Amino acid sequence: MNAALKIESLHKSFKTGFIPKKKTILKGISLSVNAGEIFGYLGPNGAGKTTTIKCILGLIFPDEGFIEVLGYPFLSLKAKEKLGFLPENPYFYDYLSASEFLDFYARLFGIKRTERQTKTRNLLRLVGLEKAAHIPLRKFSRGMLQRIGFSQALINDPDIVLLDEPLSGLDPIGRKEIRDIIVRLKEEGKTVFLSSHILQDIEMICDRVAILVEGEIINQGKITELISEKILFTEIIVSGIKPDDLAVLGGNVSTQGDRTLLKIHDEDRVESIFKLIQSSGGKIHSLIPRTQTLEDIFVGMVKKT
Amino acid sequence: MKIRTVALNTFKEAIRDRVLYLLLFFSAVCIILARLLSILTVGDRIKIIKDVGLASISLFGALMAILMGTGLVFKEIDKKTIYTLLSKPIHRFQFLLGKFFGLVLTLLIMIALMSVIFLALLFFHTFHIEWRILLPICFVFMELCLITSVALLFSCFSTPILSSLFSLSFYIIGHLSWGLETLIKKIPSINMRAVFKALYTFLPDLENFNFKTEIVHNLPIPPDIYLYSVLYGIAYTGFVLVLAMLVFRRRDFI
Ligand SMILES: Nc1ncnc2c1ncn2[C@@H]1O[C@H](COP(=O)(O)OP(=O)(O)O)[C@@H](O)[C@H]1O
Numbered sequence: 001m002n003a004a005l006k007i008e009s010l011h012k013s014f015k016t017g018f019i020p021k022k023k024t025i026l027k028g029i030s031l032s033v034n035a036g037e038i039f040g041y042l043g044p045n046g047a048g049k050t051t052t053i054k055c056i057l058g059l060i061f062p063d064e065g066f067i068e069v070l071g072y073p074f075l076s077l078k079a080k081e082k083l084g085f086l087p088e089n090p091y092f093y094d095y096l097s098a099s100e101f102l103d104f105y106a107r108l109f110g111i112k113r114t115e116r117q118t119k120t121r122n123l124l125r126l127v128g129l130e131k132a133a134h135i136p137l138r139k140f141s142r143g144m145l146q147r148i149g150f151s152q153a154l155i156n157d158p159d160i161v162l163l164d165e166p167l168s169g170l171d172p173i174g175r176k177e178i179r180d181i182i183v184r185l186k187e188e189g190k191t192v193f194l195s196s197h198i199l200q201d202i203e204m205i206c207d208r209v210a211i212l213v214e215g216e217i218i219n220q221g222k223i224t225e226l227i228s229e230k231i232l233f234t235e236i237i238v239s240g241i242k243p244d245d246l247a248v249l250g251g252n253v254s255t256q257g258d259r260t261l262l263k264i265h266d267e268d269r270v271e272s273i274f275k276l277i278q279s280s281g282g283k284i285h286s287l288i289p290r291t292q293t294l295e296d297i298f299v300g301m302v303k304k305t
Numbered sequence: 306m307k308i309r310t311v312a313l314n315t316f317k318e319a320i321r322d323r324v325l326y327l328l329l330f331f332s333a334v335c336i337i338l339a340r341l342l343s344i345l346t347v348g349d350r351i352k353i354i355k356d357v358g359l360a361s362i363s364l365f366g367a368l369m370a371i372l373m374g375t376g377l378v379f380k381e382i383d384k385k386t387i388y389t390l391l392s393k394p395i396h397r398f399q400f401l402l403g404k405f406f407g408l409v410l411t412l413l414i415m416i417a418l419m420s421v422i423f424l425a426l427l428f429f430h431t432f433h434i435e436w437r438i439l440l441p442i443c444f445v446f447m448e449l450c451l452i453t454s455v456a457l458l459f460s461c462f463s464t465p466i467l468s469s470l471f472s473l474s475f476y477i478i479g480h481l482s483w484g485l486e487t488l489i490k491k492i493p494s495i496n497m498r499a500v501f502k503a504l505y506t507f508l509p510d511l512e513n514f515n516f517k518t519e520i521v522h523n524l525p526i527p528p529d530i531y532l533y534s535v536l537y538g539i540a541y542t543g544f545v546l547v548l549a550m551l552v553f554r555r556r557d558f559i
């Protein structure tokens with residue numbers, strides 16, 4: 001499988017302060033995104049995700065390293081012809097209306113007038129903004145800006161889309177809609193590279209992820225490979241049991257009203273506790289085995305470094 | 306094509322900016338005030354109207370060029386709109402030239418509007434249109450192109466306030482530097498004379514674009530002076546634009 005995006009030992013540092021002091025942001029990033037997959041670039045705030053994306057786009061120049069987009073060197077306009085980008089916090093020309101805005105970018109790709117008009121209309125429909133076509137962006141809400149930003153990234157029917165925190169700042173419905181669009185992009189055969197610090201949003205749609213902490217990739221691969229299937233603990237919610245009996249059951253206990261939540265860490269004990277509750281006349285409301293989530297891995301790794 | 310697209314967008318931005326209309330309004334006030342001034346003073350009234358009118362057009366044009374020119378690139382970087390723009394297939398120099406021509410187009414239209422007001426005022430006074438008066442305005446426009454390129458250059462690496470100050474200094478120095486020429490002739494030391502000569506060639510001489518007095522007082526102008534001024538304007542503007550592109554080429558947008 002050929003790589004849609006390839007980064008090798010990318011280094012970047014900034015000079016900051018009055019007396020310039022070198023601050024290294026990226027310490028040798030290497031990754032490779034396969035054509036047609038959704039790749040999650042995960043990491044806490046300040047890890048260097050945006051910095052990496054800016055390097056890919058040639059907005060900042062790496063100190064060292066190699067970047068290839070769709071087989072072209074990263075600064076070539078050929079790569080940009082086939083690339084879409086959604087910036088982190090969508091900042092756009094607020095004096096343009098939504099359709100003028102899309103028309104402007106379409107012109108930069110040299111798209112013909114009639115095609116520009118149909119493209120603009122279709123994209124506004126795709127992101128649910130067809131009613132806002134003639135409203136200036138100044139009057140757009142945060143969510144609407146995110147959507148118009150998304151449509152701008154798709155104006156050239158790109159082969160690869162770079163999305164910087166595409167779901168942040170959206171309400172749950174908005175997040176679901178954008179997620180659906182991202183999945184649709186993949187179905188259309190496009191490659192998606194998205195960064196995020198919110199994991200729940202990402203883990204259900206990404207094929208592969210890389211986890212970035214303080215400018216270094218500490219883990220990358222398929223999500224199923226990163227997450228073990230091991231059961232961490234079992235949560236049982238019961239009612240109708242005397243407090244004394246509960247103490248015998250052991251585990252972590254917290255009570256709310258007449259219901260009690262038990263956290264059993266030892267998998268082998270679950271069976272016997274189950275029987276015990278039944279014999280003492282208690283009622284079991286739910287029993288959930290908890291497996292590891294990406295978040296657990298994430299928090300664990302960030303803590304380690 | 307891409308330069309034109311950016312230029313048209315810049316033009317759109319400029320004409321949707323209230324500051325521009327404020328300046329246009331004040332320039333109109335000044336031009337009309339020239340009429341009032343001419344009533345209050347003795348002497349050739351037409352000449353006073355022409356003098357003050359042309360000076361107003363030149364001054365307000367320069368203010369427009371400086372205020373808008375310094376904001377142009379800075380705003381793109383500050384509001385981070387440049388991220389999206391440069392992620393499209395466009396070279397950085399195309400972006401910069403687009404900005405330049407967009408503003409030049411805006412200034413052309415503003416100058417035209419001011420000229421219409423000015424000509425109308427003159428017409429009501431003399432009842433005939435004097436087309437010759439447009440000639441110094443054309444040279445004011447050339448000067449504004451140069452000032453725009455300078456404002457653009459400064460705004461590539463500093464904030465609007467600083468670059469406005471720099472550009473304003475450029476404007477003022479540019480209008481005073483011809484004094485150096487007379488100074489040079491009076492300096493006895495050859496070495497000092499060489500230093501000042503070098504300084505004079507490097508410094509802008511915006512008086513090259515000033516044909517106001519000659520036209521107002523109907524003095525003859527040899528044609529090779531026009532030619533020199535036009536070439537001077539094109540060369541200097543081109544030089545400053547190239548400088549701006551070089552500054553812009555490798556800078557990080559953070
Ligand atoms: N221009 C800059 N100068 C100095 N430090 C910067 C600059 N830009 C970003 N940084 C630092 O680089 C780090 C990574 O930033 P960024 O890539 O935006 O992180 P992320 O997108 O993962 O949240 C942060 O610690 C930030 O403070």
Ligand SMILES: [Mg+2]
Nearest residue numbers: 049050051088
């Ligand atoms: Mg970021």
